Amino acid sequence: MFRSLVLRGLALVLVSGLPAARALETELPNEAATHLSTLGRAPDWSELDQYQSTITHDEFVHLLDFVYATHGYSGDLIKVEAEEARILTKDGTEDYFVLQFAKSPSDRLPLVHWGSAPDKLPRATGDKPLAGFHIALDPGHLGGEWAKMEERWFKIGEAAPVREGDLTLRVAQMLKPRLESLGAKVSLVRNNSEPTTPYRPSDFEEIARRLLQEAGIADPRENFDGPADPEKEKTIAWQRELLFYRNSEIRRRASLVNYQLQPDLVLCLHFNAEPWGDPNDPTLSEKNHLHLLVNGSYLPNEIELDDERCEMLHKLLSRSFPEELAMAEAMATTMAKATGLPPYRYKTENVTSIGATGYVYARNLMATRLYRCPTVYLEPYVMNSEEVFERVKAGDYEGLKLIAGKKRPSIFREYVDGVVEGLMAYFKDTRPLR
Numbered sequence: 001m002f003r004s005l006v007l008r009g010l011a012l013v014l015v016s017g018l019p020a021a022r023a024l025e026t027e028l029p030n031e032a033a034t035h036l037s038t039l040g041r042a043p044d045w046s047e048l049d050q051y052q053s054t055i056t057h058d059e060f061v062h063l064l065d066f067v068y069a070t071h072g073y074s075g076d077l078i079k080v081e082a083e084e085a086r087i088l089t090k091d092g093t094e095d096y097f098v099l100q101f102a103k104s105p106s107d108r109l110p111l112v113h114w115g116s117a118p119d120k121l122p123r124a125t126g127d128k129p130l131a132g133f134h135i136a137l138d139p140g141h142l143g144g145e146w147a148k149m150e151e152r153w154f155k156i157g158e159a160a161p162v163r164e165g166d167l168t169l170r171v172a173q174m175l176k177p178r179l180e181s182l183g184a185k186v187s188l189v190r191n192n193s194e195p196t197t198p199y200r201p202s203d204f205e206e207i208a209r210r211l212l213q214e215a216g217i218a219d220p221r222e223n224f225d226g227p228a229d230p231e232k233e234k235t236i237a238w239q240r241e242l243l244f245y246r247n248s249e250i251r252r253r254a255s256l257v258n259y260q261l262q263p264d265l266v267l268c269l270h271f272n273a274e275p276w277g278d279p280n281d282p283t284l285s286e287k288n289h290l291h292l293l294v295n296g297s298y299l300p301n302e303i304e305l306d307d308e309r310c311e312m313l314h315k316l317l318s319r320s321f322p323e324e325l326a327m328a329e330a331m332a333t334t335m336a337k338a339t340g341l342p343p344y345r346y347k348t349e350n351v352t353s354i355g356a357t358g359y360v361y362a363r364n365l366m367a368t369r370l371y372r373c374p375t376v377y378l379e380p381y382v383m384n385s386e387e388v389f390e391r392v393k394a395g396d397y398e399g400l401k402l403i404a405g406k407k408r409p410s411i412f413r414e415y416v417d418g419v420v421e422g423l424m425a426y427f428k429d430t431r432p433l434r
């Protein structure tokens with residue numbers, strides 16, 4: 001697709017006149033580097049030194065082959081030897097980061113943990129099984145006035161518009177007190193429909209122009225004719241909006257998660273969709289499904305980017321995968337039971353099915369990659385299915401209501417219940433009670 005063609009691994013330029021750096025990392029990257037992802041920064045490989053001798057050769061190879069580099073990788077970038085792995089730090093150089101393996105599981109040095117793993121927490125009481133555990137809820141997208149720009153908006157007849165970012169925020173706000181009542185500390189990565197990034201599309205004018213030029217669009221149009229414009233991706237306006245609401249916004253959230261909130265787990269809350277065409281006259285789908293994502297399944301051309309290669313190593317070496325998979329499987333089981341939805345089947349090659357439920361995939365999304373703690377990304381419900389549209393229209397209510405031919409709970413409560421029950425099942429299995 002053109003979007004990925006344009007945004008994959010292209011150079012950045014200095015954007016002048018931007019707000020000064022704030023407490024968090026808010027400066028746009030100012031190095032022109034062809035082997036970084038768009039808006040990515042040159043990685044600090046020395047941060048991986050904390051993982052020296054914390055993993056054996058076999059554990060490393062297993063995670064690389066079955067979770068992270070499932071589509072293969074170049075031996076020029078990652079050389080796995082008996083006692084160490086050598087990872088190229090910067091494309092075009094001969095500089096390698098050398099990771100020493102532990103000789104055996106019993107020789108492993110202790111892992112510097114991201115926070116509190118549930119099995120390391122003190123015993124809990126039965127009514128507060130999540131006590132001492134910090135969960136950040138990340139309501140996907142922006143919503144409100146931004147939803148149209150994000151293309152996460154549609155409207156049918158006189159009904160209120162459906163905006164994914166508003167639905168996910170509502171779920172987060174309902175989920176927070178439920179998790180708190182179980183003892184968890186809960187933070188919201190955003191608590192309204194405003195962006196967390198200090199930038200706006202106009203800040204990305206120059207970068208958008210550069211990306212299009214790199215993609216071979218010599219003389220791009222400035223503006224596009226609405227969401228149905230088939231050539232919109234080749235315009236400056238569409239590209240700079242995408243850089244704002246997708247790339248810059250998610251990077252800023254990662255900064256909040258990693259440097260400010262520092263939770264033990266992030267749940268990225270989303271609703272899925274099938275293509276709906278014209279947002280003012282959308283196609284309703286008969287399909288409805290559920291799936292969950294954890295980080296992994298990097299494509300070879302993603303591993304070629306210096307920053308993504310380093311971020312992949314962070315995820316692999318921090319050993320967040322076992323916890324992410326176990327939590328995702330637990331929530332998949334309870335959400336499948338609550339919703340009755342079948343698993344989504346990808347038609348693209350960028351995912352790897354993992355676990356036993358059939359609902360969980362590894363995929364290299366920016367959020368699951370950049371959030372340094374265990375992260376599970378939830379994709380229940382097709383927003384533009386006939387059934388879900390009726391349920392969203394019905395809003396939140398107590399008990400059951402006859403909607404789309406069946407008595408059902410409110411879609412928001414069903415989502416929240418599925419997540420809460422999954423986490424409770426996971427903690428019941430993992431954390432001993434007092």
Ligand SMILES: [Zn+2]
Nearest residue numbers: 140164270271
């Ligand atoms: Zn979404």
